[in-house]
Amino acid sequence: MYSRKTMKSALETMMFMWGEPLEVRDAAAVLEADRGEIRELFRELMTEYEQEGRGIRIREADDAFGFVTHIENDIFVKKLCTPVRVKRLSQAALEVLAIIAYRQPVTRSEIDSIRGIKSERVIDGLIDKGLVEVSGRSEGVGRPLIYVTTREFLKKFGFTTLDDLPEVPEYEELRRQPEEDAGYGQLRIDFEGDNTDI
Numbered sequence: 001m002y003s004r005k006t007m008k009s010a011l012e013t014m015m016f017m018w019g020e021p022l023e024v025r026d027a028a029a030v031l032e033a034d035r036g037e038i039r040e041l042f043r044e045l046m047t048e049y050e051q052e053g054r055g056i057r058i059r060e061a062d063d064a065f066g067f068v069t070h071i072e073n074d075i076f077v078k079k080l081c082t083p084v085r086v087k088r089l090s091q092a093a094l095e096v097l098a099i100i101a102y103r104q105p106v107t108r109s110e111i112d113s114i115r116g117i118k119s120e121r122v123i124d125g126l127i128d129k130g131l132v133e134v135s136g137r138s139e140g141v142g143r144p145l146i147y148v149t150t151r152e153f154l155k156k157f158g159f160t161t162l163d164d165l166p167e168v169p170e171y172e173e174l175r176r177q178p179e180e181d182a183g184y185g186q187l188r189i190d191f192e193g194d195n196t197d198i
Contacts, residue, residue, distance in 0.1 A: 007031050007033065007038070008045055010030075011065075014030065015065060022064055045058055046060065055069065057070050060160050061154040061159070062151050062154055096123060097153075099114055099115070104135075105138075105147065107147070123147060132148070149162070
């Protein structure tokens, strides 16, 4: 059995080398340890990085952990990387992404019904960006594809789980009456440093 110090060091190394959020189950398998213990060690590391004011932080997303830059250092990164090409989502993309996030799993016809316009190209664009994925097929007529948000969505928008989504009254109505135009409200989300209203 490895010491806690050794395991925390190993977790840092694995996160750095993995390049994307490292799942607790994978880390536990490598270290031959209990998932609960590994999760606890990840969270200890998160706290240590925050308390020490480090420029690199650890973020949890869907029972996985990965390195991110400290948001307050964003200005320095932008200066270093100038000119910066900011990735922005169109209003239509934000609209469709919000519908999927709040109603998932959801079919394209349900999305179209809510928006009142076809959404196929927008959905394809969100899939290409890694924010949305196909999770299977509905049991409904024709067994249409059903869409959900991805772990990348959680990472980009700074959520740990889908439970972190802001509570928006309009979407509660939208869930109950998908055939009616319930409106979209104002969901303010930080996407790659750019605050955008949905």
